[in-house]
Amino acid sequence: MSSDYNKGYRSVYKLTVHIVFVTKYRKKAISADILNQLKTIFQETLDKWECQLLEFNGEPDHVHLLVSYKPEISLSKLIANLKNG
Numbered sequence: 001m002s003s004d005y006n007k008g009y010r011s012v013y014k015l016t017v018h019i020v021f022v023t024k025y026r027k028k029a030i031s032a033d034i035l036n037q038l039k040t041i042f043q044e045t046l047d048k049w050e051c052q053l054l055e056f057n058g059e060p061d062h063v064h065l066l067v068s069y070k071p072e073i074s075l076s077k078l079i080a081n082l083k084n085g
Contacts, residue, residue, distance in 0.1 A: 006068075006070070008070075008071070011071070013070075013071050014068070015068065015069050015070070015071060016054065016066065016067065016068050016069075017066075017067050017069065017075060018064065018065070018066055019064070019065040019066075019067060019079060019082070020062055020063070020064055020065075021062065021063045021065075021082075021083070022061065022062040023061050023062065026061045026062070027061060028060035028061050029060065029061070030058055030059070030060050030061065030062075030063065031060070035058045035063070038058070038063055039053075039056050041085045042056065042065060042082060043056075045081055045082055045085060046067060046082075048081075049069070049073060049078060049081065050070060050073075051067055051068060051069040051070070051073070051078065052067065052068040052069075053065060053066075053067060054066040054067065054068055065082070
């Protein structure tokens with residue numbers, strides 16, 4: 001198997017999710033400074049959950065995250081925590 005897979009006890013996995021957060025009514029509200037702050041907040045939150053932020057990018061009306069996570073973590077709980085910061 002490829003070395004980019006994660007290994008657990010009796011398991012091998014690679015869970016990656018593409019998450020997009022969009023502003024209400026696609027209003028252009030995200031400046032470069034806010035984008036940098038969001039990246040820091042998302043990175044800190046993902047570190048707490050032992051996840052990896054693989055890629056981060058954004059536009060004035062939305063933000064993209066590519067996240068690698070463990071199978072023990074519920075995706076809905078992870079996204080809820082990212083929304084709450």
